[in-house]
Amino acid sequence: MKVAILGAGAMGSALTIPYSEKNEVVLWGTEYDVPILEKIRRGEKHPRIDERVAVNDILNPDELDKALNADILVIAVSTEGVMPIFEQISDSLKDQVIITLAKGFIDEGEILTIPQAIWHERKDLKRNIAAITGPSIAKEVAKKLPTHVVYSSLGDRTLKVVKEYLETDYYRISLTHDIVGCETASALKNVYSIAIAWIRGIESRKGNVTMNNLKGIIVTQALREIGTLVRANGGKTETVYDLTGIGDLIATFRGGRNGMLGELLGKGYDIDSALKELERRGVGVVEGYVNAERAYRLAETLDHKGKLKMEELPLLEGINDVLYNGKDAEEVIHDLF
Ligand SMILES: NC(=O)C1=CN([C@@H]2O[C@H](COP(=O)(O)OP(=O)(O)OC[C@H]3O[C@@H](n4cnc5c(N)ncnc54)[C@H](OP(=O)(O)O)[C@@H]3O)[C@@H](O)[C@H]2O)C=CC1
Numbered sequence: 001m002k003v004a005i006l007g008a009g010a011m012g013s014a015l016t017i018p019y020s021e022k023n024e025v026v027l028w029g030t031e032y033d034v035p036i037l038e039k040i041r042r043g044e045k046h047p048r049i050d051e052r053v054a055v056n057d058i059l060n061p062d063e064l065d066k067a068l069n070a071d072i073l074v075i076a077v078s079t080e081g082v083m084p085i086f087e088q089i090s091d092s093l094k095d096q097v098i099i100t101l102a103k104g105f106i107d108e109g110e111i112l113t114i115p116q117a118i119w120h121e122r123k124d125l126k127r128n129i130a131a132i133t134g135p136s137i138a139k140e141v142a143k144k145l146p147t148h149v150v151y152s153s154l155g156d157r158t159l160k161v162v163k164e165y166l167e168t169d170y171y172r173i174s175l176t177h178d179i180v181g182c183e184t185a186s187a188l189k190n191v192y193s194i195a196i197a198w199i200r201g202i203e204s205r206k207g208n209v210t211m212n213n214l215k216g217i218i219v220t221q222a223l224r225e226i227g228t229l230v231r232a233n234g235g236k237t238e239t240v241y242d243l244t245g246i247g248d249l250i251a252t253f254r255g256g257r258n259g260m261l262g263e264l265l266g267k268g269y270d271i272d273s274a275l276k277e278l279e280r281r282g283v284g285v286v287e288g289y290v291n292a293e294r295a296y297r298l299a300e301t302l303d304h305k306g307k308l309k310m311e312e313l314p315l316l317e318g319i320n321d322v323l324y325n326g327k328d329a330e331e332v333i334h335d336l337f
């Protein structure tokens with residue numbers, strides 16, 4: 001198969017490695033990626049995965065048309081970039097498999113998962129879309145370390161293709177039809193990972209104290225709330241207690257950018273200085289920040305529809321208080337438990 005990865009960020013670049021085991025792989029860069037394209041063209045390592053990409057060709061922003069004859073298209077940009085990229089390629093799509101990997105909500109006035117936003121534009125593509133969720137820190141995928149993710153789709157042919165052509169012995173794939181549940185849970189795990197990682201920051205602020213009991217409390221509450229939101233949004237409970245939910249929550253609060261943000265906030269950084277510090281480190285997008293507010297608005301909509309009660313989501317409220325209302329993480333945790 002020919003696979004075209006659209007977006008040379010950390011995840012898109014890392015996926016060239018497993019994908020190239022069985023396929024021809026081309027990597028197309030957006031205008032945001034030009035500096036990185038020059039680096040990887042010189043055979044240097046990608047700065048965000050510390051590995052060289054494995055590609056048959058690298059395409060510049062003005063060469064998108066050369067990518068669109070691929071059998072599998074991967075929209076590999078962050079959530080903010082997904083619909084702008086989709087709109088650029090929509091008219092050229094045939095019957096390809098279209099994979100998304102961003103973990104966030106799309107704000108179209110109404111808060112949608114990424115597949116729902118794409119289906120709104122092109123209902124005919126419902127069965128062509130597959131979403132990747134589950135624990136897959138890009139750097140670890142790039143280093144061929146053990147990874148097991150979930151590909152969700154409404155299309156059985158789509159699921160068969162991704163399993164057959166994209167799975168390797170170090171990049172394992174489980175399949176499900178619960179794409180709305182997976183995409184809701186994966187956007188939320190970025191939000192709740194921030195709160196769990198607060199504790200690591202609070203521990204370091206207090207010196208030599210460990211608060212594993214509190215971590216247990218916060219992880220349990222996070223899973224309770226993610227489950228409430230996923231069910232209310234039309235997803236399945238079992239999705240939360242599997243790789244997409246608890247699996248990715250663990251990978252993210254321990255090793256992801258959202259975990260880094262949470263740790264800085266727990267250390268006492270305010271949100272602006274924490275985001276500035278992560279920008280200085282060049283880690284790339286931190287999806288949980290914008291998506292905490294979108295998750296809150298989704299919850300309010302689901303409350304108005306009678307699908308849940310806002311009082312079931314105290315941790316989501318607390319996360320938004322720290323990210324948007326200037327509250328201190330330790331104070332919020334103290335009020336919560
Ligand atoms: N990194 C990881 O370990 C994993 C990431 N993901 C998900 O993958 C998605 C991408 O993350 P990742 O690859 O790490 O991110 P990066 O920050 O490394 O790359 C994101 C890419 O999207 C570009 N971009 C940002 N905004 C826009 C826009 N409006 N239009 C077009 N392109 C845009 C970025 O440009 P710029 O470089 O200037 O920001 C960058 O090229 C995220 O949703 C993330 O949750 C999923 C699993 C693991």
Ligand SMILES: O=C(CO)COP(=O)(O)O
Nearest residue numbers: 134135136137256257258
């Ligand atoms: O989604 C991820 C791991 O599965 C990466 O999470 P971060 O975006 O927080 O780095």
